[in-house]
Amino acid sequence: MNLAEFLLLLFAGLGLFFIGVKLIGSHLSQMAGRGFRKWILRLVDTSWSASLLGILFGAITQSTNAVTFIVSSIITAGLVPVRVATPVVIWANLGTSALVLLAAVHLRLFVLTLLGVIGLCYFFNIEKSGRYRHVAAALLGVALLFLGLDFIKQGVAPLRELQGVRDLLGLAAQSYGLVFMLGAGLALVAQSSATVTVVAVTMTKMGLLSMDLTLMAIYGAGLGSALSLWFMIANSAGLARQLGYIQIFLKAVSALLMVLLFSLECGLDVPLIKAMITHLSANPSLQGAWAYLLMQLLGCLVVTVWFGPLYRLALRTSPTTLEETLSKPQYLYEEALDDAETALDLVEKEQLRQLERLQHYLSGQDRRASASVTENDESVGIHAANKSVTAEIGEFLTVLMDRTQDRETLNRMLNFQARNRLLADLQDGLFSLNELLCPGRADDKTEAVAHGIVEGVDFLVLTLLDALKSQDEQDRALFLKMTADQSEVMERIRRKLLLSSERSAKMHEALFRASSLYERMVWLLRQYCLLCTSIP
Template identity: 45%
Template sequence: MEIVASLFGGLGLFFTGVKLIGRNLQHMVGRRFRALVARATGNPLTAALAGTALGVLTQSTNAATFIVINLISAGALTVRRAMPLVAWANLGTSVLVILAVVDLRLAVLYLLGVTGLCHYFDLDSSARWRHLVGALLGLGILFLGLQLMKGGAAPLRELAMVQSALRFAASSEALLVLIGAAVAMVAQSSATVSVLAVTMASAGLFGEEATILLVLGASLGSGATTWLMAGNLEGTPRQLAVFQALFKAVGVAILLPLFLIESHQGVPLLRHAIDGHVPDLAHRAAAVYLLCQLVPALVLAPVYGPLARLFDRLLPASRVEVLSRPAFLYDQALVDAESALPLVEREQERLIRHLPDYLDSVRAEPPAAQPVPPDELHAATGSVARVIDSFLTELLDAPLSRGALERGVLVKTRQEIVVSLNDSVHELVRTIAAAPPEVRAQPLTGNLVESLHALLLTLAEAAAHPEAESIDLLIHLTADRAELMERIRRTLLRSETPPPYPVQQALFAMTILFERHVWLIRRYALLLRPEGGEETG
């Protein structure tokens, strides 16, 4: 039982450490680092270094891919320039595997002592240091878990049952590859499985051949997991997931045949090259994992362009994905803050142009083209709105002239109104969709929807061309409608045959939302005036 407890406890510490490292390092990959990564993709060498650094910091190809997808969504990268980042991030994740073969017993104890002191002095509560402290604690816990597993695994060699199981697994090369693949699919990480395989090899449970096959199988299982996940994705996320699966498959497709040919034919290839330069079994297994990441990165480098074009043709971006990408904003624009303000205004205009699209799904006569589902449209425009908010925050923190600062504050106020309008129109559409079917048949519903559609089209025209005539027209159309809405509500209650209560509830909610839309549109129209929102008689 002591052996089982050591292995189980060590495994628990290992997985806890992996989670702590990944979670805290991802928080350390801030906007500036992402901007640096995006700029580095212009050169193959710097792209490789940036991708490797991304893998080292995240220790997860899934997390690295997610960050790259965010950069693409923000318009900072294309799929073609993202591919080397994803490819070389795999190499960065090999750091854990390499460290697993180093004797770090004393270093781990010192590391845990340092992190304990950091917690005692409340550095873990500091916004500046807490993620670094968390990552160091995770590293210490991870290697402490590995030491426990090594100590617990050594006595297993003497057990007859374990020897029989190992002989059975070693009797079939295919079985070892499948075991490595299966465990990687469960753990969703080839690095994690490879670290465990190296640890078991250090304890004498596996020989060189078995360990190498397990590592290759883990890489294959990681690629299979990514391929399966790609089935639920579309557009750019699916392209990068398929690329990651292809990356893993290429590495195994090259290295596994070399290993098998050498093993069966005696031709000096992979193992001969590794054995001649690497001293012991654990280091050799780590070298195989490193080659699984390095070889496909080098092989695929010349074909990034053709692959990107092929993916664009076979796995095109969806309408929602295109909508969720900023069309005008990019990080480099922040270098000249004052010239970036017009870009924010153009991005706002783009958001406003999509506001009438929400109503296409509830209008009596929808457009000829299939409308984007309201929830998907809201997610996409909300993503752009968050990019605008973040961009504006950095913009207003930069040194600006007085005129530019006033304009920036005005743009930020307009942005708040656009976000409120975006949420309110979405809420109106959801209210209509969730209401009883009789609500759609009510003349009031059609009138409110068509009136709001006309107001939003007028708002889009005024935002794109803020001329005095169009602004005044919008202000006139959005005069106070509270009395009219109240009269409509009283009519609903006092009619001889009032609609059922659920229908009344839905209609009341719609009139309140309509009032809110009119008020928000009027506020935006007033802010389009040169005098900055003052209402004239």
């Protein structure tokens, strides 16, 4: 192989490594269903078990972002308080050391076997089954990640023989600061200190980096990872930002403390980290891995000790958002699952609450006095929160169905599931309708038609709510009569739109789409009312 081929091997290895990291993180995040979260909930009842769970999660996912995502979803769903779940996020940092430790040992046979097994899984279509899809994809991620590392090792091997590389390393050896900044820069780009550490450890193994330089690259990567997270959370708010601040503090403080310890050890000749990792292993690449682990451990311990003030500061800097508040179901809780009838009553209340929220979607001229007036950018977040509660109701019903044998109760559950699907469709439809017709997007010429549609659908939502709350058969019958057939009205409106030449083509299209959406909204509201009428 010539030099270009080695460089391409290195490049491909990095590519495979990144694909692996992404596959693991994204597929493990998608495994965070209700059953998975319930399993977590059982384990986070003490701070010790939460910390152990965090280490395990960090080791499996190799991504503190993936762990943060899973934990955020549990906290946002109101299943566990922030204080109880945060140790999982903190200690996941330590778990990420597993990759670095594994990369320091020879894993080629393991990787080849794993790839073969996963290939067979794909051949037999096991990856298409809903149950194992994410497991298979995450395992593929693990295999690709380690295969990538193997490529990197092969690609790096001839580099140490090159004069240019030797000169560069010789130059770097004169400045720890340069290597530190290089590590920080790479981690900033790769968004992972573990990734940079693995590459640094691999280079140490191939004899390209001395131990001192490797340590500085690792510590720099720690700080770079903190900086990368700082940029990542710039547009987030609420809980995500709170957890982000805690993580940034952890990463930055651990990296800076390690640099301080390194300086003391070199300057004063006091046996500290270097002495410890030399004692732990004679293998240079394992020594790098141990240094990374110690850096994470130090950060976790500091944050654990200072958690109270740190959390208060994070909460003050980034208060809980409206979206997070709205994402919490009010009536659903785990214990209710033990009694199907009670659980269904609670589902009904939660669905009614969601139905009430539909009136907040439309930015007509006339907003309810009780409804919070929202800006357009906020409406996206509120829609996401509503969808999240609807999804939560759906999962609650699925778990309930698994536990129920009674035919009549099962029929009731199916009815509630159908209502939930309608709710989700109504949320999407009203969101789209608002996007099309909200003030500022429609011009004066479209205003009259837009008003009719917005006020009409808003009125039907209110009327359905009144009918469901009153539980009066006459109210429901009247609502069903009102929503019986809108096709003639809509046809007339569309004909009028076609005849009008005053509007732009874009507005024409928007109004046509809005009229179709309106028809669909009326149909969905009617179906919802019919479902509520069909069971006692």
